[in-house]
Amino acid sequence: RPRQLEELAQAMRRNGFMNNPMEYTTLISAWGKRRSWQRAIATLLEMPTHGLAKDLIATSAAISACERGGVWEHALCLFAGLSQDELRPNLITCNALISACAKGRRWQWALASFAEIRRLGFEPDLVSFNATLTACDRGNQWRRSVSILEEMKETSLSPDRVTFNSTLSALAKGSQWEQAAALFEQAEGLGIRPDTISTNALLDASR
Numbered sequence: 001r002p003r004q005l006e007e008l009a010q011a012m013r014r015n016g017f018m019n020n021p022m023e024y025t026t027l028i029s030a031w032g033k034r035r036s037w038q039r040a041i042a043t044l045l046e047m048p049t050h051g052l053a054k055d056l057i058a059t060s061a062a063i064s065a066c067e068r069g070g071v072w073e074h075a076l077c078l079f080a081g082l083s084q085d086e087l088r089p090n091l092i093t094c095n096a097l098i099s100a101c102a103k104g105r106r107w108q109w110a111l112a113s114f115a116e117i118r119r120l121g122f123e124p125d126l127v128s129f130n131a132t133l134t135a136c137d138r139g140n141q142w143r144r145s146v147s148i149l150e151e152m153k154e155t156s157l158s159p160d161r162v163t164f165n166s167t168l169s170a171l172a173k174g175s176q177w178e179q180a181a182a183l184f185e186q187a188e189g190l191g192i193r194p195d196t197i198s199t200n201a202l203l204d205a206s207r
Contacts (some may be wrong), residue, residue: 005027005030005031005034005036006039009027009043012027018050019050019052020052021047021052021053021055021057021058022057024043024044024046024047024052024058025055025057025058025061027043028040028043028044028058028061028062028065029061029064029065031043031065032061032062032064032065032068032069033068035065035068035069036065036069037062037065037066037068037069037071037074038069040061040062040065040066040069041062041065041066041074041078043062044058044059044061044062044078053085054085054087055087056082056087056088056089056090056093059078059081059082059085059087059093060090060092060093060096062078063075063078063079063093063096063097063100064096064099064100066078066100067096067097067099067100067103070103070104071100071104072100072101072103072104072106072109073104075096075097075100075101076097076100076101076109079093079097079113088120089116089120090120090122091117091122091124091125091128094113094114094116094117094120094122094128095125095127095128095131097109097113098110098113098114098128098131098132098135099127099131099134101113101135102131102132102134102135102138105135105138105139106135106139107135107136107138107139107141107144108139110131110132110135110136110139111132111135111136111144114128114132114148123155124155125157126157126158126160126163129148129151129152129157129159129163130160130162130163130166132148133145133148133149133162133163133166133167133170134162134166136148136166136170137166137167137169137170137173140170140173140174141170142170142171142173142174142176142179143174145166145167145170145171146167146170146171146179148167149163149167158190158191159190159192160192161192161193161195161198164183164187164190164192164194164198165195165197165198165201167183168180168183168184168198168201168202168205169197169201169204171183171201171205172201172202172204172205173204175205175207176205177205177206180201180202180205180206181202181205184198184202
């Protein structure tokens with residue numbers, strides 16, 4: 001419960017435990033799991049007042065808290081502020097931002113964040129692709145979903161059920177029956193067993 005966590009945090013401060021970045025990161029993550037994004041950000045901003053520099057792990061935890069809380073704007077602000085703190089984003093940070101944008105139905109920002117991964121010199125992983133596909137699905141962007149899936153096929157990554165269902169759902173929303181049916185037929189070759197979500201999406205595409 002938030003009240004119990006706050007009491008625990010105060011006790012830790014009184015007893016001198018909140019004196020390194022890892023302890024702050026742990027508390028930020030705990031607030032995130034409780035969807036208390038405001039307190040997660042407040043805890044991050046508290047670090048400099050105690051002589052501790054905000055580090056990448058703590059900031060990434062705060063971005064994830066914003067994702068859980070459904071506040072993509074704050075996640076984007078934290079990401080943008082990394083350069084002011086002389087911090088370089090890593091793949092985990094980028095994935096957290098993409099997920100936040102996907103949850104906020106901001107597919108444009110999700111795609112921009114996806115592109116940022118390679119600009120920073122990293123390769124997208126399964127989390128990156130799935131979060132971006134989720135954003136495209138929620139934004140009714142079936143063409144972009146197909147493009148992202150094709151891009152994924154050019155990598156060594158194997159699509160999973162999230163990949164499959166997100167793309168199938170986007171095609172269904174775009175009334176792309178033929179492409180949805182063709183993708184459904186590829187399931188076995190992709191090593192994916194369609195579930196109820198898959199079947200419902202295919203039915204929706206035929207309407």
